[in-house]
Amino acid sequence: MACLLETPIRMSVLSEVTASSRHYVDRLFDPDPQKVLQGVIDMKNAVIGNNKQKANLIVLGAVPRLLYLLQQETSSTELKTECAVVLGSLAMGTENNVKSLLDCHIIPALLQGLLSPDLKFIEACLRCLRTIFTSPVTPEELLYTDATVIPHLMALLSRSRYTQEYICQIFSHCCKGPDHQTILFNHGAVQNIAHLLTSASYKVRMQALKCFSVLAFENPQVSMTLVNVLVDGELLPQIFVKMLQRDKPIEMQLTSAKCLTYMCRAGAIRTDDNCIVLKTLPCLVRMCSKERLLEERVEGAETLAYLIEPDVELQRIASITDHLIAMLADYFKYPSSVSAITDIKRLDHDLKHAHELRQAAFKLYASLGANDEDIRKKVSLGEGRPPVLTASRQGVTST
Numbered sequence: 001m002a003c004l005l006e007t008p009i010r011m012s013v014l015s016e017v018t019a020s021s022r023h024y025v026d027r028l029f030d031p032d033p034q035k036v037l038q039g040v041i042d043m044k045n046a047v048i049g050n051n052k053q054k055a056n057l058i059v060l061g062a063v064p065r066l067l068y069l070l071q072q073e074t075s076s077t078e079l080k081t082e083c084a085v086v087l088g089s090l091a092m093g094t095e096n097n098v099k100s101l102l103d104c105h106i107i108p109a110l111l112q113g114l115l116s117p118d119l120k121f122i123e124a125c126l127r128c129l130r131t132i133f134t135s136p137v138t139p140e141e142l143l144y145t146d147a148t149v150i151p152h153l154m155a156l157l158s159r160s161r162y163t164q165e166y167i168c169q170i171f172s173h174c175c176k177g178p179d180h181q182t183i184l185f186n187h188g189a190v191q192n193i194a195h196l197l198t199s200a201s202y203k204v205r206m207q208a209l210k211c212f213s214v215l216a217f218e219n220p221q222v223s224m225t226l227v228n229v230l231v232d233g234e235l236l237p238q239i240f241v242k243m244l245q246r247d248k249p250i251e252m253q254l255t256s257a258k259c260l261t262y263m264c265r266a267g268a269i270r271t272d273d274n275c276i277v278l279k280t281l282p283c284l285v286r287m288c289s290k291e292r293l294l295e296e297r298v299e300g301a302e303t304l305a306y307l308i309e310p311d312v313e314l315q316r317i318a319s320i321t322d323h324l325i326a327m328l329a330d331y332f333k334y335p336s337s338v339s340a341i342t343d344i345k346r347l348d349h350d351l352k353h354a355h356e357l358r359q360a361a362f363k364l365y366a367s368l369g370a371n372d373e374d375i376r377k378k379v380s381l382g383e384g385r386p387p388v389l390t391a392s393r394q395g396v397t398s399t
Contacts (some may be wrong), residue, residue, distance in 0.1 A: 021056040028065045033076065036069065040082045047089045054093040063090065063104045071109055081121045084113065088128035091135070098135040107132065107142050111149055119159055126156075126166040133170050140174035150187045157192050161201045168193060168207035175214040185222055189215060194231050197239050202249075209243065209255045212236075216262040223266035226259075237263070241275050244283045250292070254299055257283045261307040271311045281307065281314060285321045288364075290330045294353040297331065301360035305367040312371040319368055319375045331361035 024046060027039030043062070047054045057063075069075050070083040087106060091098055106128075113125040132138050143149060153170070156163045171189065175181055189211065196208035216223045229236040242248075243256035260280040263269045269276060284307065286292075287300025308314040318324055334354045369376035 025060045025062050037079045044086045051093045054090050058100050067109050077118045081124045084124035091131040095137045098137050123162045130166040130169050134173045143174045154192050164204045165207050168211050172210040172214050181219050194229050213258045220266045223263040223268035227268040241279050285324050288327050298356045298360045301364045305363040309367040328361045331357040
């Protein structure tokens with residue numbers, strides 16, 4: 001079974017394989033089941049936070065043996081669970097690790113494990129699947145290959161808060177277009193996930209919220225359904241509005257604003273509805289403030305640009321909310337000279353996000369000035385004009 005790292009990496013790793021790494025793999029073949037179990041537990045402890053050890057064990061063939069033990073009917077449930085935990089830890093290493101796991105056909109083995117009656121084993125398999133599916137190297141189509149998988153995952157949502165968290169996270173990462181949205185919608189995603197928004201677990205609420213965000217994006221069918229869903233006597237839009245209040249975590253505010261934005265753009269909520277004008281739009285403007293993290297400012301500006309793009313009245317309201325146009329000028333100040341001198345980590349962070357910030361700012365400038373000449377004048381003449389426009393005007397003046 002082809003289950004190794006890519007050749008250049010394999011050669012470099014092989015030269016560093018230690019006797020202890022070989023010892024861990026050898027113990028997986030012991031005829032005594034208790035010794036095998038202890039070997040897997042020791043392997044689990046050895047790989048935590050140790051990417052070099054993870055790579056060594058993959059090169060030495062630990063993955064096929066772990067998958068074999070995980071699928072054997074004669075293996076105890078405890079052994080199967082520990083194998084799933086180790087595989088999940090290996091998946092948390094590098095992208096090459098995930099590629100190696102995929103080459104060993106780990107996903108079908110883990111999906112098969114979800115048929116077990118044992119909840120701890122199911123949770124371990126789901127945790128590993130979550131790690132693999134959230135990796136950028138994993139094709140999301142692998143979730144939809146077997147038509148029985150999605151309905152079974154929907155059924156597992158009721159088992160525990162961990163199954164709820166992991167399954168929602170898998171859905172939100174693997175829903176990449178209208179075909180995926182339709183599959184999830186047709187298998188009852190809205191009804192099965194809606195009540196999770198009132199879960200006692202923040203992680204469950206957050207993952208459920210992200211699910212609705214990807215389900216509603218450019219999808220009128222889903223959005224029109226969401227607007228009429230009741231959860232504990234409250235309509236879903238009302239719950240989203242509560243989640244974007246200032247006292248909620250920023251991640252929750254942003255994702256709730258995305259849900260309402262996508263529902264609005266899909267025609268399920270009017271652009272003059274109070275939940276858009278008085279709640280969603282101001283929330284997104286707040287996300288553009290320099291007090292927010294750079295990533296949050298990018299997301300806030302891009303979502304606001306998408307919300308107001310087709311509606312002139314929203315463009316006018318946004319242009320006079322919290323000095324938004326002036327706020328956008330700060331998007332062009334990264335990396336700053338101060339960070340270059342005093343904080344190398346900050347400089348590296350700013351460099352990574354400088355392009356994204358500029359791109360987000362230009363998107364928002366374009367949406368703001370799409371229909372209103374007065375707003376365009378504010379952008380080109382006011383204190384919020386981007387540096388490129390300032391330079392352009394200075395060039396015209398000097399000629």
